Amino acid sequence: MILSVVLALAGSVFYGVSDFFGGLSTRRLQVVPATTIIHVFATVSLLIAMLFVPVRFEPGALLWGGVSGVAAIVGLLTFYAALADGPMSLVAPLIAVVGAVVPVAFAVIAGEQLPAQAWIAIVLALVSALLVSVTRSDSAARVRPRTVVVSIVSGVSLGGALIALDHAPESAGLATAVVEIVVGLAVMLLLLAFTRLSAPLHDFFAQFDHQPEGGPVVSVSRARILAAAGGVLVGASNAFILFALQAGSLAVVSVLVSLYPLATIVLARFTLHEKVSRIQLLGMLLALVASVMLALS
Numbered sequence: 001m002i003l004s005v006v007l008a009l010a011g012s013v014f015y016g017v018s019d020f021f022g023g024l025s026t027r028r029l030q031v032v033p034a035t036t037i038i039h040v041f042a043t044v045s046l047l048i049a050m051l052f053v054p055v056r057f058e059p060g061a062l063l064w065g066g067v068s069g070v071a072a073i074v075g076l077l078t079f080y081a082a083l084a085d086g087p088m089s090l091v092a093p094l095i096a097v098v099g100a101v102v103p104v105a106f107a108v109i110a111g112e113q114l115p116a117q118a119w120i121a122i123v124l125a126l127v128s129a130l131l132v133s134v135t136r137s138d139s140a141a142r143v144r145p146r147t148v149v150v151s152i153v154s155g156v157s158l159g160g161a162l163i164a165l166d167h168a169p170e171s172a173g174l175a176t177a178v179v180e181i182v183v184g185l186a187v188m189l190l191l192l193a194f195t196r197l198s199a200p201l202h203d204f205f206a207q208f209d210h211q212p213e214g215g216p217v218v219s220v221s222r223a224r225i226l227a228a229a230g231g232v233l234v235g236a237s238n239a240f241i242l243f244a245l246q247a248g249s250l251a252v253v254s255v256l257v258s259l260y261p262l263a264t265i266v267l268a269r270f271t272l273h274e275k276v277s278r279i280q281l282l283g284m285l286l287a288l289v290a291s292v293m294l295a296l297s
Contacts, residue, residue: 001118001248001249001252001294001295002295002296003247003248004244004245004247004248004249004252004253005244005248005252005256005291005294005295006295007240007241007243007244007247007248008240008241008244008248008252008253008256008257009256009259009291010240011236011237011238011239011240011241011244011257012237012256012257012258012259012260012262012263013260013262013263014233014234014236014237014240014263015233015234015237015241015257015260015263016259016260016261016262016263016264016267017230017233017263017264017267018038018229018230018231018233018234018237019230019260019261019263019264020230020263020264020267020268021226021227021229021230021233022034022035022038022226022227022230023264024223024226025037025223025224025226025227025230026223027223028219028220028222028223029220029223029224029227030205030206031080031205031208032188032191032192032195032205033192034223034227035076035188036185036188036189036191036192037224037227037228037231038227038228038230038231038234039181039184039185039188039231039234040185040228040231041227041228041229041230041231041232041234041235042181042184042185042231042232042234042235042238043178043181043182043185043231043235044231044232044235045231045232045235045236046174046177046178046181046235046238046239047178049174049235049236049239050174050178053173053174053239054173054174055172055173055174055175055178056171056172056173056175057172057175057179058169058171058172058175060167060168060169060172060176061168061169061172061175061176061179062175062179064164064165064167064168064176065164065165065168065175065176065177065178065179065180065183066179066180066183067160067164068160068161068162068164068165068168068176068179068180068183069161069179069180069181069182069183069184069187070183070187071157071158071160071161071164072157072158072161072180072184073183073184073187073188074153074154074157075099075153075154075155075156075157075158075160075161076154076158077208078150078151078153078154078157079095079154079158080208081150081154081208082095082147082150082151082154083208085144085146085147085150091147091151092133092134092261093129093130093131093133093134094148094151094152094155095151095154095155095158096129096130096133096155096258096261097126097129097130097133097155097258098151098152098154098155098156098159099154099155099156099158099159099162099254099258100125100126100129100159100254100255100257100258101126101155101159102155102156102159102160102163102254103159103162103163103166103250103251103253103254104122104126104250104251104254104255106159106163106250107249107250107251107254108251110250112249112250112251114249114251114252117293117296118249118251118252118293118294120293121289121290121291121293121294122251122252122255122290122294124286124289124290124293125255125256125258125259125286125287125290125291125294126255126258127283127286128259128283128284128285128286128287128290129255129258129259129261129283129287130283131279131280131282131283131286132259132261132262132265132280132283132284132287133261133283134277134279134280134283159254161180162241162245162250162253162254162257163250165177165180165241165242165245166245166250166253168242170246174239174242176242177235177238177239177241177242180238181234181235181238191205241253241257244256252294255290256291256294259287259291262283262284262287265280265284
């Protein structure tokens with residue numbers, strides 16, 4: 001269990017840092033180009049990693065890697081759509097929790113056996129994921145039913161991507177993660193081409209672009225570098241998560257991965273001097289307790 005916990009936490013940290021870099025890059029770049037750059041460098045990083053770890057492109061790796069890649073892209077794009085349509089403080093926690101609950105529910109239905117301490121820790125981790133994702137917002141903010149639906153679709157898709165990865169054969173090694181990210185890259189390249197050829201499609205995706213009222217806005221060249229760095233980290237994160245699933249439990253890995261906002265919050269606190277709320281601090285404490293309990297169970 002401890003190896004799976006360590007790998008899942010590493011994947012969560014890498015993904016959280018990549019999310020921070022990606023968030024900064026989209027302050028200057030549009031969402032579709034920035035996401036495409038991230039996938040390009042994630043693909044490159046995994047292709048390089050293939051030189052050092054076992055890789056076998058078995059039918060199961062191709063199938064489940066492809067399913068995971070499509071699900072992850074749907075989850076990512078609906079994630080941006082939900083954030084553009086509703087208050088982040090309400091939408092982000094909903095997506096994070098749904099994305100963790102779906103694999104946990106699937107694991108329960110599939111009859112996954114874990115000690116009682118592990119299930120208690122999983123509940124604590126789910127609560128902590130909810131708390132750390134909560135940000136300040138206007139108390140009058142409301143989420144429209146459409147936004148709730150899009151958020152649920154995003155969470156289910158992201159959770160489904162983890163379930164697909166968990167179904168891939170262990171003998172394939174890193175191949176499933178490579179297929180996943182290559183499929184995601186192919187989808188993003190198509191979207192990038194279509195948004196440049198179709199004005200209505202361009203306008204549709206333009207509404208997802210982040211236009212911050214304050215905070216640092218980097219140059220275009222630096223934004224591209226940040227997106228590239230985020231891509232390398234996404235590739236590493238996918239590899240860690242895949243190996244964590246191969247070494248342990250789907251339920252455990254999914255809830256630990258859902259803690260990725262912790263890394264984003266810590267970086268924002270020390271680099272952008274953003275404040276951390278008491279609710280988020282409580283979530284961090286619960287995440288620490290849950291991780292230790294899972295490691296010891």
